[in-house]
Amino acid sequence: METAYQGFAQQQPGDVIVLSASDILSLLAGREKELIEVVRQAYIAHARGESALPPSPFLRFANHPKNRIIAKPAYLGESFETAGIKWISSFPDNYQFGLLRASAVIILNSVKTGFAEAILEGSVISAKRTAASAALAARLLQSETQPESIGIIACGVINFEITRFLLAEFPTVKNLVIFDIDHERAVQYKSRCETNFETPNITIANDINTVLSSTSIISIATTETTPHIFEISACQPGSNILHISLRDFSPEVILSCDNIVDDVEHICSAQTSVHLAEQKINHRHFIRGSIGDILCGKILAKPTPSAITIFSPFGLGILDLAVAKLVHESGIVRNLGTVIPSFGCLPHE
Structure with a gap:
């Protein structure tokens, strides 16, 4: 028009x-x-x-x-x-x-x-700013490391945009490992990626742990409203998890990891996984800082190279x-x- x-x-x-x-x-x-x-x-x-x-x-x-x-x-x-x-x-x-x-x-x-x-x-x-935020966080947390694979948990619209932005940010990526509880949706996602992107190799995983063990960058964008992931021992050392859907992890998983958020006050609300962790121990000290803190040089992107970092963006x-x-x-x-x-x-x- x-x-x-x-x-x-x-x-x-x-x-x-x-x-x-x-x-x-x-x-x-x-x-x-x-x-x-x-x-x-x-x-x-x-x-x-x-x-x-x-x-x-x-x-x-x-x-x-x-x-x-x-x-x-x-x-x-x-x-x-x-x-x-x-x-x-x-x-x-x-x-x-x-x-x-x-x-x-x-x-x-x-x-x-x-x-x-x-x-x-x-x-x-909303989808594109979410994807841009995820790609920015991945870049900061990866530092100068150039990943060759990306993991995708839940094959919906948001993760499709995140895939687009991660591929733009990391042209070295050669492999996508994807999972969805609806296998047919994963098949459709694979086909859509092959149509729209200069597609790396795409593997449909049988479970979440396969995704966690296959790559150091994982994006989770489900529609779950309560925790359904209770341990992440399959993760590689130094993994960076983009926890876009906010409610997938149990408080115990959150408390076992390095935690970066977009805004502390906002993320500690609405029964997010971070909010549940806060309620469990009655403090927020397990949140190391925000993505803004990293960008302004107030904190390091990673506390140690082997730390498993979960980025939980409430969506500002x-x-x-x-x-x-x-x-x-x-x-x-x-x-x-x-x-x-x-x-x-x-x-x-």
Whole structure:
């Protein structure tokens, strides 16, 4: 769809630009490395205190405990200077109806006027900022080591994007080892990877332990709501686990590992595995620090080369804002989206 504008500077106060999923996919295609850098800068701004992240309320449904809708309001300063909110739902049974598990909308607000400036489909942005965060964490934790294999546990949309970003960050990867409790989904995932990527060798594992033992970088993005992994002795020394789905590990596993998070306050909520570990021992000292601490040089990426590190990112609204701002500005430059003129209230005469 075409807008009435040919340049970013011409958007007027009160106008709102609407960007669809197809618009956003077009605008972000092939920009994985750029998105990783955007996410890096957002984490640094957050670590410096140039952000505001109120608690994220969860809307739950008594008769459908797996379903939820989360509000993620945020402000991000420094070079971003933007505010807004993401409203994101997770309905795991949508797969039975041929629908995606997650859907979302993001609203960007001007920090000068408070007016809404853009309404963006949010699930694409959410998936890509999650993947960029995971790839950034993997790079930091791996240091200069160039991995030849990656492990994937749960073959859904999020891990597909993470695979895309990890392959962009680590061109040395030659092997993917994947697992899903639904074998047919793993087969489809393998086929999709072969179609979309310059595909390394892909092996479908029979169980989680095979994935843990096969590679030092593992991404877990399930839809589980309670712990189901109670020991990780199969892991290689120095493994780095991207615990994207947050609730897979028992408290005992968390407490046995080196733990890095995106934000301590946020991750210690909503019955995440880290939250359960905190409740078990009544303190947070087992959390060594945040990814922002690593980026700002406050802590080392790894305490020892052989440590097994679990990165548990709650998923901060500032990342959605950072990527959404890039999309918003890129969309106007490329004349993509739909403009709603004078969407906001006009001054009284």
